[in-house]
Amino acid sequence: MIKYRSVYVYERGDDKMATELNSETVKEYGRDAGASVVGIAAAKDFDLAPDGFKPNDVLPECHFVIVLGATFPREVLNDIAGYTASRNEMLTKMTEMAKEVAKRIKAAGYKSKAISASGGKWVEGDGRKEQFGYISLKHAAELAGLGVIGKNYLLTNPEYGNLLWLSAVLTDADLIPDQKARYAICDSCNKCVETCPAGALADLASFGKKGCSQFFKIVNKRFEIQCFSCRTACPYRFGINLDLENQEEKLC
Numbered sequence: 108m109i110k111y112r113s114v115y116v117y118e119r120g121d122d123k124m125a126t127e128l129n130s131e132t133v134k135e136y137g138r139d140a141g142a143s144v145v146g147i148a149a150a151k152d153f154d155l156a157p158d159g160f161k162p163n164d165v166l167p168e169c170h171f172v173i174v175l176g177a178t179f180p181r182e183v184l185n186d187i188a189g190y191t192a193s194r195n196e197m198l199t200k201m202t203e204m205a206k207e208v209a210k211r212i213k214a215a216g217y218k219s220k221a222i223s224a225s226g227g228k229w230v231e232g233d234g235r236k237e238q239f240g241y242i243s244l245k246h247a248a249e250l251a252g253l254g255v256i257g258k259n260y261l262l263t264n265p266e267y268g269n270l271l272w273l274s275a276v277l278t279d280a281d282l283i284p285d286q287k288a289r290y291a292i293c294d295s296c297n298k299c300v301e302t303c304p305a306g307a308l309a310d311l312a313s314f315g316k317k318g319c320s321q322f323f324k325i326v327n328k329r330f331e332i333q334c335f336s337c338r339t340a341c342p343y344r345f346g347i348n349l350d351l352e353n354q355e356e357k358l359c
């Protein structure tokens with residue numbers, strides 16, 4: 108067996124050369140690709156995801172989900188055109204990052220599948236075709252310890268608030284999952300729910316996709332996202348001032 112940095116090269120039963128990956132190595136792949144945060148979730152913990160949207164539905168051999176997150180400048184929250192352009196750029200970047208990590212994992216001899224930041228399948232529902240991601244990236248990020256999902260239905264991270272964009276990589280490599288965050292946010296705060304012009308956050312159990320989608324518009328042949336108040340209304344949009352030594356802390 109040859110040790111190279113934190114990577115071991117060994118013979119697999121199927122005679123294929125494989126590099127033994129560990130969690131730190133794949134996180135390094137993520138950071139090398141440009142991610143600011145990387146977490147690992149176990150595929151078996153997605154039992155509450157609907158059938159068809161579990162990691163094993165996408166990659167049957169999947170054991171772990173590596174979740175990548177990166178942020179964008181706060182200033183873009185000040186105008187619609189800047190926000191839309193930055194969002195488009197970030198979604199492309201996040202997808203590229205996932206592809207890069209998946210490629211390196213594959214090169215090490217493991218199965219991998221990139222989950223793009225915005226792609227998904229179109230499914231009939233609610234009187235129209237709706238787009239669903241292959242897996243829910245924010246649930247994946249929550250399981251990977253990258254933060255908690257607030258009433259605004261967004262993943263909120265201690266360092267980057269709700270301004271993270273996400274992508275992921277599924278793999279059959281044997282990794283160690285991160286611990287789920289144990290702190291809670293929101294409590295009696297209802298700012299996002301009250302601010303949402305579509306009332307999309309009124310029922311926590313069912314996000315109002317249709318209402319929210321009305322703010323994704325084509326104006327003068329240009330795509331515009333005209334609302335992101337679920338992000339800006341949150342007191343923790345730029346981060347949660349947490350005492351991470353004491354994760355039981357309650358906020359808001």
Ligand code: B12
Pocket residue numbers: 152153154155156157160198201223224225226227238239240241242243244245246247250259260261262263269270271272273274312313314316317319320323332334335337338
């Ligand atoms: C389609 C889509 C939309 C649609 C529908 C949104 C929706 N919430 O369903 C529209 C166009 C309306 C939209 C709007 C926005 N979106 Co959007 N969207 C997506 C996309 C591409 C797919 C979502 C999806 O279908 N997931 C799969 C389905 C099955 O999951 P779900 O509907 O969320 O899950 C429900 C159940 O199925 C179940 N569930 C599903 N999986 C699991 C797993 C576990 C473990 C559990 C317990 C439960 C569970 O729980 C949910 C409640 O019932 C994702 C990228 C992705 N792949 O996740 C981005 C994504 C969720 N969007 C994102 C963002 C930022 C937005 C906007 C803020 C954009 C904007 N206006 O600026 C808004 C606001 C959304 C909000 N507050 O939730 C980010 C969220 C980042 C973050 N920090 O949380 C994502 C992750 C994109 C990205 N790559 O970063 N979006």
